[in-house]
Amino acid sequence: xxxxxxxxxxxxxxxxxxxxxxxxxxxxxxxxxxxxxxxxxxxxxxxxxxxxxxxxxxxxxxxxxxxxxxxxxxxxxxxxxxxxxxxxxxxxxxxxxxxxxxxxxxxxxxxxxxxxxxxxxxxxxxxxxxxxxxxxxxxxxxxxxxxxxxxxxxxxxxxxxxxxxxxxxxxxxxxxxxxxxxxxxxxxxxxxxxxxxxxxxxxxxxxxxxxxxxxxxxxxxxxxxxxxxxxxxxxxxxxxxxxxxxxxxxxxxxxxxxxxxxxxxxxxxxxxxxxxxxxxxxxxxxxxxxxxxxxxxxxxxxxxxxxxxxxxxxxxxxxxxxxxxxxxxxxxxxxxxxxxxxxxxxxxxxxxxxxxxxxxxxxxxxxxxxxxxxxxxxxxxxxxxxxxxxxxxxxxxxxxxxxxxxxxxxxxxxxxxxxxxxxxxxxxxxxxxxxxxxxxxxxxxxxxxxxxxxxxxxxxxxxxxxxxxxxxxxxxxxxxxxxxxxxxxxxxxxxxxxxxxxxxxxxxxxxxxxxxxxxxxxxxxxxxxxxxxxxxxxxxxxxxxxxxxxxxxxxxxxxxxxxxxxxxxxxxxxxxxxxxxxxxxxxxxxxxxxxxxxxxxxxxxxxxxxxxxxxxxxxxxxxxxxxxxxxxxxxxxxxxxxxx
Numbered sequence: 001x002x003x004x005x006x007x008x009x010x011x012x013x014x015x016x017x018x019x020x021x022x023x024x025x026x027x028x029x030x031x032x033x034x035x036x037x038x039x040x041x042x043x044x045x046x047x048x049x050x051x052x053x054x055x056x057x058x059x060x061x062x063x064x065x066x067x068x069x070x071x072x073x074x075x076x077x078x079x080x081x082x083x084x085x086x087x088x089x090x091x092x093x094x095x096x097x098x099x100x101x102x103x104x105x106x107x108x109x110x111x112x113x114x115x116x117x118x119x120x121x122x123x124x125x126x127x128x129x130x131x132x133x134x135x136x137x138x139x140x141x142x143x144x145x146x147x148x149x150x151x152x153x154x155x156x157x158x159x160x161x162x163x164x165x166x167x168x169x170x171x172x173x174x175x176x177x178x179x180x181x182x183x184x185x186x187x188x189x190x191x192x193x194x195x196x197x198x199x200x201x202x203x204x205x206x207x208x209x210x211x212x213x214x215x216x217x218x219x220x221x222x223x224x225x226x227x228x229x230x231x232x233x234x235x236x237x238x239x240x241x242x243x244x245x246x247x248x249x250x251x252x253x254x255x256x257x258x259x260x261x262x263x264x265x266x267x268x269x270x271x272x273x274x275x276x277x278x279x280x281x282x283x284x285x286x287x288x289x290x291x292x293x294x295x296x297x298x299x300x301x302x303x304x305x306x307x308x309x310x311x312x313x314x315x316x317x318x319x320x321x322x323x324x325x326x327x328x329x330x331x332x333x334x335x336x337x338x339x340x341x342x343x344x345x346x347x348x349x350x351x352x353x354x355x356x357x358x359x360x361x362x363x364x365x366x367x368x369x370x371x372x373x374x375x376x377x378x379x380x381x382x383x384x385x386x387x388x389x390x391x392x393x394x395x396x397x398x399x400x401x402x403x404x405x406x407x408x409x410x411x412x413x414x415x416x417x418x419x420x421x422x423x424x425x426x427x428x429x430x431x432x433x434x435x436x437x438x439x440x441x442x443x444x445x446x447x448x449x450x451x452x453x454x455x456x457x458x459x460x461x462x463x464x465x466x467x468x469x470x471x472x473x474x475x476x477x478x479x480x481x482x483x484x485x486x487x488x489x490x491x492x493x494x495x496x497x498x499x500x501x502x503x504x505x506x507x508x509x510x511x512x513x514x515x516x517x518x519x520x521x522x523x524x525x526x527x528x529x530x531x532x533x534x535x536x537x538x539x540x541x542x543x544x545x546x547x548x549x550x551x552x553x554x555x556x557x558x559x560x561x562x563x564x565x566x567x568x569x570x571x572x573x574x575x576x577x578x579x580x581x582x583x584x585x586x587x588x589x590x591x592x593x594x595x596x597x598x599x600x601x602x603x604x605x606x607x608x609x610x611x612x613x614x615x616x617x618x619x620x621x622x623x624x625x626x627x628x629x630x631x632x633x634x635x636x637x638x639x640x641x642x643x644x
Contacts, residue, residue: 003525014077014169014172014173015078015173015182015186015200015521016186017075017169017172017173018074018078018099018166018170018172018173018477019071019075019078019627021166021170022071022074022102022103022166023067023071025058025103025106025162026063026067026070026071026106027063027064027067027105029106029109029110030057030059030060030063030203031056031060031063032110032219033110033113033114034055034056034215034216034532035056036114037113037114037117037215038052038055038130038215040114040118040155041117041118041121041135041211042055042211042212042215045121045209045211046209046211047209047211047212047215051207051209051212052566054207054216055207055212055215058501059215059216059217059218062216062217062218062221062410063189063219064197065197065200065218066218066220066221067197068190068193068194068196068625069194069197069220070106070220071195072190073098073102074098074102075186075187075190076171076187076419076467077098077174078174078183078186079183079184079186079190080183080187092171095170095171095174096163096170096171099163099166099167099170099501100159100160100163101241103159103162103163103166104155104156104159104525107152107155107158107159107162108152108155109219109220111151111155111248113219115146116219117214119501119503121211121214121502121636122214122430122440122576123214123217123218123222123223124219124220124222124223128581137460139615142623143304146240154611173416181337192376194211196514197416202596208610210506210509222443233301233629234342234343234626234629234630235626235629235630237343237592237593237594238343238579238590238591238592238594238622238625238626239590239595239618239622240594240622240626241594241619241623241626243262243264243626243630244261244262244496244621245619246622246623246626246627246630247262247263247264247266247623247627247630248263248586249553249619249620249623250266250623250624251263251266253620254266254268255268256268264337264630264631264634264636265554265636265640266554266556266627266631267357267552267554267639267640268552268553268554268555269550269551269552270541270544270545270550270551270552270559271550272548272549272550273545273548273562274543274548275548276467276522276546276547276548276549277491277521277525277546277547277548278547278548279366279367279368279433279547279549280433280489280490280491280547281424281427281428281433281434281435281486281489281490281491282363282368282395282433282434282435282436282490282491282493282543282547283420283424283434283436283438283490283491283492283493284334284335284436284437284438284493284495284539285417285438285440285474285477285493285494285495286328286331286335286437286438286439286440286493286495286496286497287440287443287470287474287494287495287496287497288328288439288440288441288442288443288444288470288496288497289443289444289463289466289467289496289497289498289499289500289515289517290443290470290496290497290500290515291469291496291498291499291500291512291514291515291516292321292496292499292514292515292516293500293511293512293514294464294467294500295308295309295516296308296309297312297317297516298307298319298514298516302464304464304467304468304471304473305467305468305471306472306473306475306516307453307471307472307474308471308475308494308516310475311474311475311478311494311518311520312516312518313527314520314522314527315518315519315520315521315522315525315527316518316519316525316526316527316528316529316530316531317516317527317528317530318517318518318529318530318531318532318534318560319362319518319520319529319530319531320513320514320531320532320533320534321495321514321516321517321533321534321535321536322510322513322514322515322533322534322535322536322571322573323496323497323498323499323513323514323515323535323536323573324340324341324535324537324572324573324574325341325346325498325514325573325574325575326498326499326502326574326575326576327346327497327498328381328439328497328498328618329346329348329381329382329383329575330346330498331495331496331497331498331536332346332348332383332386332437332439332497333347334535334537334539334557335359335360335437335495335536335537335539335540336358336359336360336387336390336437336540337356337358337555337637338359338538338540338541338553338555338556338557339356339537339538339555339556339628339632339637340535340537340572340579340624340625340628341572341573341574341579341626342579342625342628342629343574343577343578343579343625344576344577347632348381348382348386349381349382349386351386352632352633352635353382353386353389353390354385354386354389354390355389355390355635355638356390356632356637356638357553357554357555357637357638357639358390358391359435359540360390360391360392360435360588360641361390361553361639362540362544362549362551363392363435363549364391365551365557366433366549367395367432367433368432368433368434368435369427369430369432369433369434370392370393370434370435370436371392371393371394371395371423371427371436371437372387372392372393372394372395372436372437372439373395373396373416373420373423373436373437373438373439373442374394374395374396374397374410374416374417374438374439375396375397375400375409375410375412375413375415375416375439375441375442376396376397376409376410376411376441377396377397377398377410378394378396378397383396383439384396387437390435392437395423396417397410397411399419400415400416402415403415404450405448405449407446407448408446409441409442409444410441410442411441412442412449412450412469412473413440413441413443413469413470413474414441414450414473414477416438416440416441417438417440417473417474417476417477418476418480420436420438421477421480421481421484423436424436424484424486425484425486427486428484428485428486433489434486439497440470440473442466442469442470442473443466443467443469443470444466445466445495445498447458447459447460447461447462447463447465447466449461449465449469453469453472454504455468456468456469456472458511463500463501466500467500474494478492478520488523489523490521491519491520491521491524491525491543491546491547492520492521493517493518493519493520493539493543494516494517494518494520495515495516495517495518495536495539496515496516496517498513498515499512499514499515502575506607506608507578507589507597507599507608508573508575508578508580508587508589508608509575510573510587510601510606510608511606512538513573515536517534517539519543525546530560530561532560532561532563532569533560533569533571534560535557535571536571537555537556537557537572538557538558538560540555540557541555541557541558541559542557542558542559542560542561544559544564545559545561546561552556552639552640553639554631554637554638554639556572556624556628568619569583570582570583570621570624571583572624572625577591577592578590578591578592579621579625580621581617581620581621581624582601583617583620585600585601585602586598586599586600586601586614586617587599587601587608588614588617588618588620588621590621590622592626594635596613596618597610598610598611598612598613598614598617599611599619599630629638
C-alpha cells in the first residue's frame with residue numbers, strides 16, 4: 001500500500017477528506033442510477049424529459065438526507081480514533097478492509113435497486129422487507145434469476161480501482177493528528193446533521209406521476225420506512241372518523257340492523273337459495289402471477305393461455321375481475337376471509353391472524369372438509385400458520401415426495417395438481433363434500449420448468465414461459481379431473497393471486513389489478529360472461545350464493561350474481577402503503593399521514609384523472625378500511641357463535 005504517512009500535524013481537511021470522497025461517490029452513483037432508471041422505465045411511464053431536472057433535484061435532496069447515516073460508521077471512526085492509530089500493520093489492514101467494504105456496498109446497491117425497480121416498478125418497499133424475512137428462498141431465487149456472479153465480479157473490480165485511488169487520503173486521515181476537542185466538535189456537528197436529516201425526512205415535492213415519485217426517492221430510506229411501517233396502525237396514520245359513524249355506514253351498506261350506538265358486529269345472515277346447486281365440492285385454484293393481460297380470453301393475442309381460453313368457453317367467466325393487492329398473501333387473504341386489504345401488511349402475516357371468520361368455517365357448517373394445498377413450503381409468508389389456525393387441513397411440499405421437478409419456490413404445478421387429484425380422491429372416499437384452496441408456484445422467477453414440454457423451455461423463457469407453463473399444467477389437471485368420480489359434482493374456481501407486475505404512472509395502476517376469474521362446472525353451469533365488477537373478496541359470497549348455501553358471517557364481499565338493482569358494489573385495492581376504493585368510475589385513495597386523493601377512472605382508456613374531493617365516497621372508503629382494521633384488532637372478525 002506504499003509508505004506510511006508520518007506527518008502528525010493537525011489538519012481538519014485531511015480528517016474530513018474521506019467523508020467528502022465517499023460522499024461524492026454515493027451521490028454520483030445515486031444520480032447515475034436515477035438517470036438510468038428514468039431512461040429504462042420512466043420514459044415509458046410518462047416521466048417527460050422536462051420533468052427529469054425536478055426529479056433529479058429532489059433525488060439529490062433525498063440522498064443528502066440519507067448521507068449522514070450511510071457514512072455514519074466512518075464518521076464515528078474519524079471522531080473516536082486518535083492520531084497515529086493507522087500506523088500499525090493490523091489497524092491499517094482493518095481500515096483498508098473497511099474502505100473496500102464501503103466502496104463495494106456503495107457500488108453494489110445501485111445494481112440491486114435497478115433489478116428491484118425492473119421487477120416491481122418501485123424503490124424498496126414491503127416486498128423488499130419480505131425478501132429479508134425469507135432470505136433462503138429469496139437469495140436462491142435472485143441467484144437463479146439474475147446475473148449475480150457477473151455483477152459481483154464487476155463491482156469487485158471497480159471497487160478495487162476506487163480503493164487504490166482513495167486509500168491515500170483515507171490513511172492520511174487516521175495518521176495525522178487531530179486533537180480531542182476538534183474531534184468532539186466534529187462528532188457534535190455530525191450528530192446534529194443526522195438529527196436534522198431525520199426531522200427533514202418527510203419534506204419533499206410531490207409529482208402527479210407515481211413513477212416520478214419513485215425515481216426521486218432514496219432506496220435505502222424507502223427500505224427503512226417499509227421496515228418501520230410493516231404493521232401500521234390504521235387509526236394512527238390514515239384518515240378516520242368516529243367508530244360510531246364508520247360502523248353505522250357499514251351496517252347501512254350491508255343492510256345489517258344496528259343494535260347499539262357503536263355496534264362492532266357486522267355479521268349478516270344470508271338465507272339459503274332454493275335455486276342453488278346444493279353442496280357441490282369446491283376447488284379454488286389460485287394461479288401465481290396470472291394477470292388478465294396474459295390471457296387470450298381477456299384480449300391478449302399472443303396465444304399464451306390456450307387451456308384457460310378453452311375452459312373460458314365452457315364456464316361462467318367474469319370479464320371485470322380485480323385482485324385486491326400485489327402479493328400472494330393479499331389474494332389469499334381476500335379469497336379466504338372476504339376482508340378488505342388493510343394497510344400495510346396482510347393479516348395473513350400479522351399476529352392475531354388465528355380464529356378469523358373465513359370461507360372454510362362457513363363450509364364446515366354445511367358438512368364440508370376444508371384444505372389448503374401449496375406447492376412450496378407453507379412456512380413461507382406464514383401460510384401454514386394462518387390456514388392451520390383457521391380450520392384448514394394443510395398439505396404442502398413436504399407431502400409431495402415424488403415430484404418430477406422443483407425449484408426454490410416449490411414443486412412444479414404438474415406435481416402439485418397431480419397431488420391434488422390424489423388428495424381429492426381420498427376426500428371423496430370419506431363421503432363428505434370437500435372445499436379446497438390450491439396455491440401454485442411455477443409462474444415465478446427464475447421461471448424454470450420440467451424438460452420436454454413443447455414450446456416451453458426448461459429455463460431461460462422468462463415471464464411468458466411461466467404463463468404458458470401454468471396454463472399447460474392447468475389444462476392437464478382439468479383433463480385428468482374429468483376421469484375422477486367427484487368431477488361432475490365439483491365447482492372449480494380458477495383465479496389469479498395478482499398480476500405479474502403492477503406498474504404504471506398512476507398512484508394505483510388499476511389496469512394491473514385485473515385478473516382472470518372463471519367458475520367451471522359443465523354439468524351444472526352454462527357458459528356465460530358476467531361483466532359485473534367482482535373482486536377476490538366477492539368470490540366466497542358469490543360461490544355460496546351459486547350453491548344456495550345460507551350462512552351468517554361478517555364478510556365484506558358480496559354475491560355479485562344476485563346484487564340488488566342499484567346496490568353499491570365498490571372494489572377495494574391495496575398498493576404498497578396506499579389503499580383505494582373504486583366505484584362507478586370514481587376512486588378515492590387513502591394514504592399515509594391521513595392523505596386523501598380523488599380520481600375519475602375511465603375503464604375504456606384505463607386512465608385515472610384527478611377529480612374534486614369525493615366526500616361521500618371518501619367516507620365510505622374510510623368506513624371500509626377503518627372497520628376492517630378495528631374488527632381485526634379487537635378480535636371481532638369472527639362468526640356469531642365464536643365471538644369473544
